[in-house]
Every structure is written in structure tokens, then in C-alpha cells.
Amino acid sequence: MTDTYDLIVLGSGPGGYVAAIRAAQLGLKVAIVEREKLGGICLNWGCIPTKALLRTSEIKHYMDHAGDYGLSAKDVSFDLKKVVERSRGVAKQLNQGIGHLMKKNKIAVVEGEGAITAKGKLSVKKDGKTTDLAARNIIVATGARARELPHLKADGKRVWTYRHAMTPSEMPTKLLVIGSGAIGVEFASFYKDLGADVTVVEMLDRIVPVEDADVSDFAMKAFKKQGMDIRVSTAVEKIDVSAKGVKASIKDAKGKGKVTVEDYSHVILAIGIAPNSENIGLEALGVKTDRGHLVTDEWGKTNVEGIWGIGDVCGAPWLAHKASHEGVVAAEKIAETMGKGNVHAHPMDKSNIPGCTYARPQIASVGLTEAKAKDAGHKVKVGKFPFIGNGKAIALGEAEGFVKTVFDAETGELLGAHMVGAEVTELIQGYVVARQLETTEAELMQTIFAHPTLSEMMHESVLDAYGRALHY
């Protein structure tokens, strides 16, 4: 006897479980298949547990600088085991929350390794037992994993992926972080603030390369000021792992390709991700992929009828909220097609996905960078406002950073916003809403911003783009 569903979601990360909930809300009979833990990487091994760790390092940083605030905190120390335990506890709490959400929405949770055996058919293996399921629609939400290269492989002891790096059993003394994307700089920040000696190596000519160049420059200076060793246009050619540590051969493109061999206690690989698209039956059905990523349209449809894809397995940006939104779009499209739930689906717009990096300083952005806006043929107006001009920032003791806005000079469209500094990850949403509602500079200028807040800088940055900044 095969259980038949309207929708089966393969993978219960932030894409999968959200798709399942939305579909259930619209009256579909839904099952979700998970081989590990509900909530996927984000909740168990990504976004959330790392935020718990970074909270610890942030508090430690403040305690180390207690004197700046008229406080004294002597002999500040930490217990790494307890730091990790707290992070795991946070993940566990949320994981259980997802279980409740599934139950509440009457979504069948099937544990095990799922694979699509034919169109509309899926088998789930667990402990040698196979369960067969059938569904009119299958959403592939299997996510991605850390990328490794032939010469850069993790062993979990000295050479870590993000997963090892968030459950360390020992504190690195001299840490090499390979890759300066969001994951790389977050771990660099965490271990630096806990007291490790940190080196970050980036192949491209600037760190956090997806961000606006001004943000990259500012972040690099800030990290260097904290004592990190940041090297751009540099590649790690080889790592030799021994019981005592790691010998890394590092090639500096600027130094005429000179290779130096350096000793590190630990290495974190943050060189991108690889999609989990193998061994789930996609090849046999002829589902189109591009370098392993599922090729989908704006609704999440693959080239094979009834097979949909969302989230990391479908490509960049590899962000939980992108996956969730794609999940909602696909679920609504499926319901609409089936005539259920009286829903009017809207296609995914990838130009309005915010990005947040929780290093110290934080980085947040949405839309086009200044360079990309110019490449796209826009005549731009650029506004920039520094934290030092904001009363709240000074009161907080966080006077470093800026808010940059990029407008189309002709239409007043807010093309992009780029921020670096304290709490900017919470500020960015204001600009995301503005972009979604297609406000122009005029509405943003007419908006009243509360005082004293960091968000006043968002107002000032817009004013500055039109030569009207009030406080700088």
C-alpha cells in the first residue's frame, strides 16, 4: 500500500519545511522527507547555531572592552564546551519547534533517505526498511554541503568545514580561514574575538566579494585593525596535515607568485558549497542540472513535469530566506495549478533578496552594488552616511561603519543598499520593503525616521544621494 500525497517535499530545511507548511495551509495533503534532523542545515548546522556562537564572541568582545563603558571585568575567560553546548541547545529547541509546526499543519514527516524512483514516486530508506510514497508533485529541497577540492579536504580534526568549526573540541591557536565569503568571515570573527590568531586567505582581490567594493574595503580595514591577517589575491595551493598541525603552502599572486609554507593549528574551509543533487533519482528522470544545481524557472519548476526545486540545490544565492521564499512560491504555484486554496502565485524575484553577514562588523545588503548598477547601464546617484554622524551609534560605542544607497538618477529607483557596522543586519529590511513596494527617493525622503536610532542613517544616506544630508 502506497501513501499518495498532493505534494512530497524532499528535505526539511528552511526551504522544504516552509514549502510544506504553505502547501498544507492551502489544503494540500503533504509529506516531508528528512534523512537527518528537521530544519536542515540552517537550523541545525548553519544560520542559527552560528548566531548563537557569535553572540558569545560578541559579549566577550564587550567584556574585553568593559572599560570603554565605565565597567570593569577582570579575568574574562570562557569554557569552549559550554559555548558549544549553548549553541547546540538553541538548535535543538528550534528543531523541536519544527516538529510541532509539522504536526500542527498535519504534515506527514517521513524519516529516512528519500529518492525519486519514477515520476510521482518516491522511496524512503531507513534502517534497511523501504517506504514507498506517491505524489502528484515533488519538491526537491535537498540543499547543499560544504565544497571541498582535491587538494583541500576536511578531516574534522585539523581541517574543518563549517560543521566541525561550530562544534570545536579544542580552541585553535593559529587559524587559517580559506575563503572570505559570509561563512569564512563569520568564523574568522568568532575565533578572533575568542582570542585565536586568525589569517583569512581570499583568491579574489577583495574580501566578501559579492558585496559592494566600498563594503569590502571597509570590512578589510576593520578586520586588520582587530589584528587579523587578511590576504587577498592569494591562494592556498596545498595543505599537509599532521598530528601537530597543518603546513599550508600559500601563493601570493601579487608577490610574483611566491609560495610560502606556513604553520597553522587549524584550517577552516569556506570555499563555497556543492549542491546535494546526486543519488536522489534526478539523473534517471532527466532533470536538467547546471554544474549540479537544478535548473528551475521562476516558479521552481524543473524541466520534468511534477518535479520542482527550491533553495540551495537550485543555486545562488545560498541563503535560507531565498529557499523559504522559493518554497512559498512553488507551493502556491502547485496549489494554484491544482485549483486549491484560491491563491494567486507570484513569481520569484531574485533581484530583491537581502544578504546578511554576522561578522564584527556586520554586513548587510540588497539589490545592485554601485559597480553592477553602472555595468547594467544605470546612471546612478550614490549616497553614503557614516556611523560617526549618528548619535545613537556614538552612544552605543559603535561609531564605525556606513550606509550606502544607490539610486537610478533618472527614475529615482532604489537600485541597491549596502551597509557595514553594528546591527545593520536588522536595518536592511527597511530597504528591502522599500524596494518591494518600488518606492522612489521621494517617499524615502518623506518618511519620518525615529530618533535616536541607527535607522536614521538610512534616511541620511538617501538624502545624501541627492545632496541633502542633514547631519554630515
Added chain:
Amino acid sequence: MPIDITMPALSPTMEVGTLAKWLVKTGDKVAPGDLIAEIETDKATMEVEAIDEGTVAKILIAEGTEDVPVGQLIAVLVEDGESVDDAATPKAKAKTPPKAPTTPTVEPVTAPPATPSPKAAIPASNGKRIKASPLAKRLAAAKGVDLAGISGSGPNGRIVKADLDSAKPAAAAPKPAAAPAAAPAAPAAMPPADAPYEAVKLSNVRKITARRLTESKQSVPHIYMTLDVQLDKLLKLRGELNVSLESRGIKLSVNDLIIKAQALALQEVPKCNVQFAGTAVYEYSRVDISVAVALEGGLITPIIRDAANKRLSEIATEMKDLAARAREGKLKPDEYMGGTASISNLGMYGIKQFDAVINPPQAMILAVGAGEKRPFVIDGALSVATVMSVTGSFDHRAIDGAPAAEFMAAFKRLVENPLGMLA
């Protein structure tokens, strides 16, 4: 006083329509009864007549605009003595026109977006709030596009930037922007990998056809019954009748006779003249036959109502008129909506036999193949006869196999003994 012309409701259920064509232009004089526009609904194109006399002052909805809600202002007439320019002003004053965004810049902007072009003021003239993003309003003003002629793809029809990208200035041939994604019949599939293709936009008829047929095949369990019917007697009768009808200018087609036979057979076996309604089966006491007519962009099924009690000459006359108007897209909704059973005849293409898809909520459809000379056993001897294969598709939720077979047998008997149809 200017006279408002609004989107008419052409059927009791109509909510939106496509403004297919304007038959008048600004400045034209119209009298009551004059045709002013063509409106396309789900399945038909209908003309809108002027009720009042006057001069067309403003046309507010561009030709080709889809999903114009019933009651939406589409044009304004002025009476004699009023100037065309008067048309908009009184209304615009009555309600606050949408404010053009002001740009409080210090330095001059390269292309001052704040200045509303005269065309951008059009939305104000109909007094209704047009939902559009600030950016869309500004882009429309800069391009000289009338927002009233654009259907928005944002939430609740809000006009957004993307809708403006394809919009042309009002002065040029106005074409609506991207159609709002009105619940498509099937998910948009990606094109096959490499064969060259052209995306042909779905007509309203095609959208409805796609949705209904999918619905039918997915939700109605079909049962099919095929039998061969000897046609010679019916053909002979038709020949004789047509000779006597010639003076009245009426010519019966074979299909007219088959429609009649189907209707009579359904009257005889009322268990097949039904509709499955979830908790009940509706048994209809009148037989209304929907006759499939192929159109350029799809298919439509005009109805011969009470076909069992109509004379053959009536059926022939009605059918001729309905088919002609169907091809022109000029059927009224009540002429194609309803019906208790359907017939689809592909005999003229030489199709020997096929299975038709039931047209919900009906419960049966008859698929008629070509009448052709075949070897046929009559009274134990092999001879040649004109034979036609017909297949009935029945909704098995409402109709059991036995009554379905009874219907088929009754149909065969009527066709093979056609004088019974005249009695």
C-alpha cells in the same frame, strides 16, 4: 454633463472582459444603438452599443486590455455644446487626482521625473484610484503611458515597474502590458531543450478549454462504449427530406439527424441525461445538446436546447446560425453555457473512431466518426453498407454500464430506423 460608459456585464456571471476593439475614436459622434466597442469574454466576442447620444470625449481603456472589471469606466461621452476637453475636468475636480510624486531635490535631476506629462494625468479623469507603485507612476509619466490602460501584475492588480517595461506610450498604438497571470490551466512548462519554438499566447477560449479538459480528465472517471451503426436508411431519408425542404431553403446535414437521434435516445434513457453533483445526481427532464464547433483558437459548444422535441428543420436552421456565429466569436454566453450532453463529430476528417472528453458538469458526450462503405453482415450475408462508428463517453460516477449501453442501443435503433425520429 459628460456621460460615463462602463464595462458592461454581458452575462450574469461575467466579472471581467477583454476590451478587444474600439469601433469609435475620440471625437466621433454616436447615437443610441451605434456599436462602439467589441468585448471579449471567456468564450465570445460581443459588441457594445451606445445608449446615449453624444461625442466620444475620452477613451480610457486601451484596445486589447484584458481583465477589465465590469463597471470600470472605459470611455466618456459629452453631449452637444460641451467641449471634448470638459469631459475629464469636472470629475477630476470632484475627486482628488493621484498626486504626482514631488522631487524635493536640490540639484536638478537629469530627466525631471516629477513633472507629470499631460498623459499621466489621464488616470485622474476616471476618478478611480489606480493602484501603482511610486516608481511605476514615475516611469509611466516619463514614458507618457496611461496607467489606466495597464493591468497590474502586483498584489491586487497593483501596477509595478515590470508592467511598464513592455508598455508603449499612449500616443502610439496602445497595447496592454503583461497580462495578469489569470489562473492558467496548466503550469508553465519550460520549452523542450533545443527545438526552435515560438510562444503563442493563449486566447481566452484556449485557456478555458485547457482548464476544463484537464479538470475533466483528472476528476471524471470516463467509461467508453463503441458501436457501429448502419447509416444507409438515414442517408436515404435525409435525401428525401432535403428534396422536400429545398423550397424552404433548408438543408439537413447528417449531423442534424444524429443530434436528433442522440437527443431522443437520451429522452428514452433519462439515466444518461444527468449530472453528477457530489451528493446527488441531477436527472434532467429536458435534453439540451452541446454541439462541438471547432474555432481558430479552440473549441466552443453552442447548444440546441430541447433537441428531442425540436423538428429536424428547426435543428438544422438553428445549428447553421449558431455555427456561423460561433466562428465569428459572436455567441451570447447563454447560447453556449449549459447543455445536458455533448456531441463531437469528426467524421468530415475521415476519422473512423475516437473517444471524446466529457465536458463537465455534463455526464456524457458522443464521439461520431466517419460514415463509410464497409463490408457488413446483413441477415447472415456479407454485403456492403454505409457504416459509422460512434463512441459514447460517460461519467461513471453517475452512469452505470447498463444504462449507458441502453442509450447506445437506443441511439443505434433510431439511426438505423430513422422514420422513428419523425414520429
